[in-house]
Amino acid sequence: MARRARTTARRSPSAPLSPAPRVHDTTSTRRTAITPPDTRPHDTEAAGSTTTPADARQEHAVDHAAQAPTDVTLDSSRSAGPSYDAGAAVVAAAGEAVLEATRGERARSFDVADFPVPTGREEVWRFTPLDRLGGLLEDAPADPDARDVVVQAPDGVHVGTLAAGEGVRGTALVPEDRAAVLADAASPSATHVRIPREVELDGPVHVSVVGRPGSRGAGHLVVEAERHSRAVVVVEHTGGGVHADGVEVVVGDGAELTVVSLQLWDDEAVHVSQQEASVGRDASYRHIAITLGGSVVRLSSTSRYAGPGGSAEMLGVYFADSGQHLEHRSFVDHAEARCRSDVRYKGALQGETARTVWIGDVLIRAAAQGTETYELNRNLLLTEGARADSVPNLEIETGDIEGAGHASATGRFDDEQLFYLRSRGIPEEVARRLVVRGFFADVVQRIGVPAVTDRVMAAIEAELDLAVGPVAGAAAAADAVAAEPVLAGRA
Amino acid sequence: MATLQIRDLHVSVETDGEPTEILRGVDLTIDSGQTHAIMGPNGSGKSTLAYSIAGHPKYTITGGTVTLDGQDVLAMSVDERARAGLFLAMQYPVEVPGVTVSNFLRTAKTALDGEAPALRHWVKDVRTAMADLRMDPAFAERNVNEGFSGGEKKRHEILQMELLKPKFAILDETDSGLDVDALKIVSDGVNRVREGGEVGVLLITHYTRILRYVRPDVVHVFVAGRVAETGGPELADELEENGYDRFVSAVAAS
Numbered sequence: 001m002a003r004r005a006r007t008t009a010r011r012s013p014s015a016p017l018s019p020a021p022r023v024h025d026t027t028s029t030r031r032t033a034i035t036p037p038d039t040r041p042h043d044t045e046a047a048g049s050t051t052t053p054a055d056a057r058q059e060h061a062v063d064h065a066a067q068a069p070t071d072v073t074l075d076s077s078r079s080a081g082p083s084y085d086a087g088a089a090v091v092a093a094a095g096e097a098v099l100e101a102t103r104g105e106r107a108r109s110f111d112v113a114d115f116p117v118p119t120g121r122e123e124v125w126r127f128t129p130l131d132r133l134g135g136l137l138e139d140a141p142a143d144p145d146a147r148d149v150v151v152q153a154p155d156g157v158h159v160g161t162l163a164a165g166e167g168v169r170g171t172a173l174v175p176e177d178r179a180a181v182l183a184d185a186a187s188p189s190a191t192h193v194r195i196p197r198e199v200e201l202d203g204p205v206h207v208s209v210v211g212r213p214g215s216r217g218a219g220h221l222v223v224e225a226e227r228h229s230r231a232v233v234v235v236e237h238t239g240g241g242v243h244a245d246g247v248e249v250v251v252g253d254g255a256e257l258t259v260v261s262l263q264l265w266d267d268e269a270v271h272v273s274q275q276e277a278s279v280g281r282d283a284s285y286r287h288i289a290i291t292l293g294g295s296v297v298r299l300s301s302t303s304r305y306a307g308p309g310g311s312a313e314m315l316g317v318y319f320a321d322s323g324q325h326l327e328h329r330s331f332v333d334h335a336e337a338r339c340r341s342d343v344r345y346k347g348a349l350q351g352e353t354a355r356t357v358w359i360g361d362v363l364i365r366a367a368a369q370g371t372e373t374y375e376l377n378r379n380l381l382l383t384e385g386a387r388a389d390s391v392p393n394l395e396i397e398t399g400d401i402e403g404a405g406h407a408s409a410t411g412r413f414d415d416e417q418l419f420y421l422r423s424r425g426i427p428e429e430v431a432r433r434l435v436v437r438g439f440f441a442d443v444v445q446r447i448g449v450p451a452v453t454d455r456v457m458a459a460i461e462a463e464l465d466l467a468v469g470p471v472a473g474a475a476a477a478a479d480a481v482a483a484e485p486v487l488a489g490r491a
Numbered sequence: 492m493a494t495l496q497i498r499d500l501h502v503s504v505e506t507d508g509e510p511t512e513i514l515r516g517v518d519l520t521i522d523s524g525q526t527h528a529i530m531g532p533n534g535s536g537k538s539t540l541a542y543s544i545a546g547h548p549k550y551t552i553t554g555g556t557v558t559l560d561g562q563d564v565l566a567m568s569v570d571e572r573a574r575a576g577l578f579l580a581m582q583y584p585v586e587v588p589g590v591t592v593s594n595f596l597r598t599a600k601t602a603l604d605g606e607a608p609a610l611r612h613w614v615k616d617v618r619t620a621m622a623d624l625r626m627d628p629a630f631a632e633r634n635v636n637e638g639f640s641g642g643e644k645k646r647h648e649i650l651q652m653e654l655l656k657p658k659f660a661i662l663d664e665t666d667s668g669l670d671v672d673a674l675k676i677v678s679d680g681v682n683r684v685r686e687g688g689e690v691g692v693l694l695i696t697h698y699t700r701i702l703r704y705v706r707p708d709v710v711h712v713f714v715a716g717r718v719a720e721t722g723g724p725e726l727a728d729e730l731e732e733n734g735y736d737r738f739v740s741a742v743a744a745s
């Protein structure tokens with residue numbers, strides 16, 4: 001069994017955020033070489049975690065957790081059980097925890113029996129508050145009227161349904177956890193959106209999912225972009241209830257597809273979703289997760305490649321308030337040559353019990369020569385007491401890669417930035433907004449779908465209203481002016 | 492005419508939980524239209540004075556007053572001070588990711604004036620000021636100070652001074668880290684603002700180099716947290732010749 005080198009990075013939550021350099025792992029060792037786990041403590045600078053060639057074993061994992069203002073050295077890897085650690089895998093055999101030697105070996109199955117009810121110690125569940133899932137992991141029937149799904153599509157788009165195993169259903173998304181397998185089983189008829197080959201859409205396809213408060217729902221959406229088509233599909237989740245669902249994406253050869261998943265749930269909603277794509281030869285896939293509403297939201301976004309030359313960009317923006325647990329798990333499985341992936345998630349947290357988790361797995365298999373990959377997660381702690389976990393995890397099984405890097409940092413609001421802006425006459429509330437908007441700007445600008453960008457910026461504004469109160473008078477005028485270039489920059 | 496008056500200013504910072512006094516009774520008065528140089532050895536408290544006037548939260552005022560035309564500056568918040576007409580060009584300007592220079596400048600101008608500047612004039616003003624400082628127009632769309640070289644940061648500070656038109660500008664070692672060409676460009680910028688005859692400039696520097704381009708009316712020698720001696724431009728010449736030794740040993744002896 002391959003051993004996984006691991007470093008544990010700790011940083012003071014009071015250190016200011018600053019841009020991380022792009023780091024490339026230039027490893028040439030293969031998995032077959034056994035290297036002892038790297039247990040040297042990494043004292044990360046403001047840049048967060050960086051990998052130097054000296055650190056680059058065949059795998060590299062860095063954990064970050066920060067909680068303001070206390071608990072300076074909190075280490076998420078210790079929170080609910082050991083994670084990827086070959087030593088711990090022995091313990092797993094003894095029944096203590098269920099672990100996997102490599103991300104690529106995680107069970108994928110349509111059989112519910114393959115996913116027992118978790119204890120919370122499992123790698124895939126250790127960050128999730130199982131007691132707050134509202135029975136979502138129980139094998140109970142879903143309410144038939146739990147969700148209203150409405151598809152609005154431009155002419156030329158085929159909208160229909162797919163039974164299990166029909167058409168492309170089940171070819172891209174295979175359940176990887178209990179929530180996903182239950183959702184699939186409870187969704188005999190999936191919504192099917194197909195963009196026929198060579199069709200280029202001018203406007204987005206809009207899929208609205210409205211959950212009924214108090215209900216228990218399941219769903220499955222299949223988005224199929226046939227070869228050389230071009231489309232944007234926006235899936236918008238609102239309302240309440242407890243929902244497990246899947247979004248299955250098949251991107252045909254040379255197609256360009258953007259899937260935006262908006263989680264704008266009511267405060268009590270629970271949502272666990274597996275969203276998984278198969279990216280065709282020379283195709284471009286973009287997945288954008290925007291999570292703002294809901295009590296517990298856990299979204300797993302996976303990209304796999306069905307041929308060489310594909311590209312996957314996976315973006316995330318989240319904003320957690322008190323009482324919210326927002327968890328994002330991204331996974332890029334590089335098994336084909338000359339594919340690219342770029343993963344960027346940014347989150348802000350405010351309020352005592354706000355909690356976010358980001359797990360970023362990237363696996364570069366032996367066959368994936370010429371891979372180029374980068375992943376980044378940054379979290380901004382706006383108030384004390386909030387906690388963000390950030391776990392980038394990069395496994396490399398081939399020496400022949402173009403580049404592989406990651407960066408992760410969690411920090412508090414930078415008072416020096418605030419002072420600088422205020423020393424130019426900008427009132428404090430306006431300055432705070434500028435800094436927070438600035439924090440999100442690069443990821444928001446990459447979204448590239450104006451309607452979505454506007455909504456995200458508006459939602460961030462609304463969140464900030466909660467934090468610092470609405471801006472009044474002259475300050476509001478300044479603010480309106482200030483907002484404009486950020487939005488204008490998206491095009 | 493406006494007057495900035497500093498009286499018996501005492502300032503301390505926390506180090507390891509203990510307050511350390513850095514400024515020990517600073518007295519200084521400057522009128523608009525004047526340029527005062529403040530020269531002193533490393534660690535004498537020059538930046539502390541600048542930050543204290545600007546209201547940086549790290550510095551605690553333990554005594555004395557700072558007034559602008561009789562108004563109590565120390566009672567104002569950081570942004571109120573700026574709106575009252577104070578400007579600090581920082582020794583180490585701060586990077587603000589995701590906020591473009593043009594957005595920043597416009598937001599600041601709007602905050603200072605209480606209304607957004609007329610777009611046409613403003614765009615032209617920014618463009619002209621950037622050209623004068625030999626800044627590539629592309630800087631307008633870059634994030635504030637992010638990835639700027641030391642010299643570019645200093646130009647950006649002077650750009651702000653030109654556009655925001657303060658009553659009093661404190662320039663904290665704006666000359667440091669500049670080569671001769673850049674020093675001249677930056678000095679020209681300062682002189683353009685001075686030509687208006689309205690602004691008062693407190694020019695903090697370690698070296699006399701910049702004083703050849705920006706002639707001061709008054710020179711203060713700053714040692715151990717206070718003004719040790721005040722004179723005309725000839726005092727700078729003496730410092731150029733002999734350094735700070737005479738002043739440092741005088742303070743040590745007292």
Ligand SMILES: Nc1ncnc2c1ncn2[C@@H]1O[C@H](COP(=O)(O)OP(=O)(O)OP(=O)(O)O)[C@@H](O)[C@H]1O
Nearest residue numbers: 504505506513532533534535536537538539540549
């Ligand atoms: N925030 C701070 N915390 C602790 N000590 C400080 C702080 N700021 C300044 N000091 C100390 O106060 C003294 C004066 O510092 P200051 O930066 O004001 O000097 P300066 O005259 O500007 O020096 P330089 O020429 O190097 O810029 C120094 O001993 C410095 O270490």
Ligand SMILES: [Mg+2]
Nearest residue numbers: 537538582664
């Ligand atoms: Mg200094």
